[in-house]
Amino acid sequence: MQEFHYVAQDDDGRRYNGSLKAETRDLALKTLSERFTIVTRLETRTQSSSLGFLTGRVGGEDLLNFCETLSTMLEGGVTLKRSLDTLLGDTENQALRNVIMDLSARVGSGDSLSKAMAEHPQVFDRFFIFMVKAGEASGELPEMIRRVASYLEKMQGMADKVKSAFVYPTVVLAFAGLLVLLILTFGVPYLEGLYDGLGLELPLPTLMVAGLGRFLSEYFLVVILMGLCVVFLIRVFLRHPKGRYAVDLFKLETPVVKGLFRQLYSARFARTLALLYSSGIPLLEALELTGQSVGNVLVEKAVVSTQKELQQGGNLSDSLRSNPYFSDAAVGLVSAGEDSGTLDVMLAKVADFYDRKVNSKLTAVTSLVEPLIMIGVGIVIGGIILSLGLPFLTLASNF
Numbered sequence: 174m175q176e177f178h179y180v181a182q183d184d185d186g187r188r189y190n191g192s193l194k195a196e197t198r199d200l201a202l203k204t205l206s207e208r209f210t211i212v213t214r215l216e217t218r219t220q221s222s223s224l225g226f227l228t229g230r231v232g233g234e235d236l237l238n239f240c241e242t243l244s245t246m247l248e249g250g251v252t253l254k255r256s257l258d259t260l261l262g263d264t265e266n267q268a269l270r271n272v273i274m275d276l277s278a279r280v281g282s283g284d285s286l287s288k289a290m291a292e293h294p295q296v297f298d299r300f301f302i303f304m305v306k307a308g309e310a311s312g313e314l315p316e317m318i319r320r321v322a323s324y325l326e327k328m329q330g331m332a333d334k335v336k337s338a339f340v341y342p343t344v345v346l347a348f349a350g351l352l353v354l355l356i357l358t359f360g361v362p363y364l365e366g367l368y369d370g371l372g373l374e375l376p377l378p379t380l381m382v383a384g385l386g387r388f389l390s391e392y393f394l395v396v397i398l399m400g401l402c403v404v405f406l407i408r409v410f411l412r413h414p415k416g417r418y419a420v421d422l423f424k425l426e427t428p429v430v431k432g433l434f435r436q437l438y439s440a441r442f443a444r445t446l447a448l449l450y451s452s453g454i455p456l457l458e459a460l461e462l463t464g465q466s467v468g469n470v471l472v473e474k475a476v477v478s479t480q481k482e483l484q485q486g487g488n489l490s491d492s493l494r495s496n497p498y499f500s501d502a503a504v505g506l507v508s509a510g511e512d513s514g515t516l517d518v519m520l521a522k523v524a525d526f527y528d529r530k531v532n533s534k535l536t537a538v539t540s541l542v543e544p545l546i547m548i549g550v551g552i553v554i555g556g557i558i559l560s561l562g563l564p565f566l567t568l569a570s571n572f
Contacts, residue, residue: 177201178216178274180261181209189258192278231269231296233329239269240322247315254280272296285309300445300466307452317452324448328441331528335437338535342546349550356557358393361386368564378560414470421469425498429542433534435498438472440527443503447520457483472498489516503527 177198181189189209195201198215205212239260246256257277264270272293279289287306290297297305301321308317365383368375375383389396410416424434445466449459457480464476475496482492490508493499503523510519 175201178214178278179205179212180214180274181205182211182213184210192282231266231272233325233332235264235266235269236296237322237325237329239264239273240318240325244315244318244322247318253286253314269296286314298466300449300462303449303454303458303462304452307454311453320448320452324444327444327528331437331440331531334532334535335433338539341539342542345543345546345550349554353553353557354389356554357382357386358389361561362390364561371564373564376563379563382557382560418470421471424469425471430538433531433538434469436527436530436534438467438469439498439500439503440524440531441467442472442476442498443520443527444524447517447524450520451517456489 175196175198176192176194178192179189179201183189193201193204195204202212202215205215242260242263243256246259247253251259254277257273257280261270261273261277264273275292276286276289279292280286285306287302287309290302290305304317304321305314308314311317361383365386368379411420425431425438442463446459446463449462450456454462460476460480460483464473464480467473467476475498479489479492479496482495483489488508488511490504490511493504493507503526506519506523506526507516510516513519
């Protein structure tokens with residue numbers, strides 16, 4: 174007996190989405206044809222689940238739109254199953270469509286939304302699932318999904334700001350690297366032939382640049398292949414736990430950017446913990462989920478240490494004092510929240526405080542990095558041009 178996912182329409186054009194069990198695909202199609210006018214999709218559950226890996230990934234913007242639309246429909250009184258079916262027709266991302274189809278089928282079979290989401294950990298992390306589970310337990314599922322949508326919007330906005338701050342330097346470096354490669358590969362051999370024709374004696378800097386140019390010209394394809402291999406190896410390394418640890422350590426300890434990333438992770442920690450705690454999730458469990466959601470293995474270890482200290486007694490503010498990624502001002506706000514019974518409110522204020530610092534730090538970092546990159550690019554390209562122009566200067570001095 175196989176389980177099939179289907180999408181079908183009735184005489185009025187209404188779309189239906191669900192699952193059924195049958196011995197073969199033909200029997201499943203026959204059963205559906207007796208109930209619906211048109212069957213637009215029919216596939217086994219394993220096929221549907223695996224398509225996500227072939228059709229792309231679910232990005233933060235896709236997930237945000239999913240949460241906003243689902244919460245709006247639920248708040249409007251639309252049933253969960255009907256909401257998911259409607260979302261399926263309005264979703265363009267094929268990977269997310271497959272996930273929504275599976276969610277609808279499982280919910281239609283009697284599973285809770287949180288249980289259905291737990292089958293897709295590549296899309297819904299434990300934080301997301303616990304928030305949905307808390308909403309189901311309290312009867313406030315639309316409100317919880319709305320909170321998650323608001324949280325994702327703020328997190329996505331901050332992540333986009335950080336990415337955009339590094340787009341310009343990355344584009345400049347890429348263009349400069351391409352320009353240098355073209356000069357050395359195609360320009361240098363031409364000038365070298367010109368100098369040989371004039372019988373000029375080449376100075377050492379020009380000989381060095383010319384030698385590099387000849388090498389790149391003769392082994393251009395080999396260099397490109399080696400470059401692609403290096404990129405591939407770097408990607409593999411970054412996916413390894415040691416690679417992720419090295420990158421996370423670089424973010425937290427490199428002088429130019431460590432202040433920015435420490436504040437970014439602190440804001441993420443405070444905002445995630447505030448949302449979980451205000452949703453009724455116990456503090457220790459909320460800390461564990463927060464550590465997994467921060468996105469840095471070193472910060473996660475620091476959160477685990479905070480959690481262990483909290484288990485031994487005391488309060489959150491005392492445990493956070495030994496956390497190297499929290500400032501005294503932030504710990505003071507957390508302490509005030511504990512004393513007044515408004516910990517979730519104070520954590521949200523800490524997140525806002527760090528968000529403002531991140532925005533200021535982004536401005537400072539970009540204003541420092543961009544001139545340094547331009548100076549570095551100018552020195553490299555200027556050095557190459559000067560080295561190639563030395564024979565002309567020598568020739569001009571002889572007249």
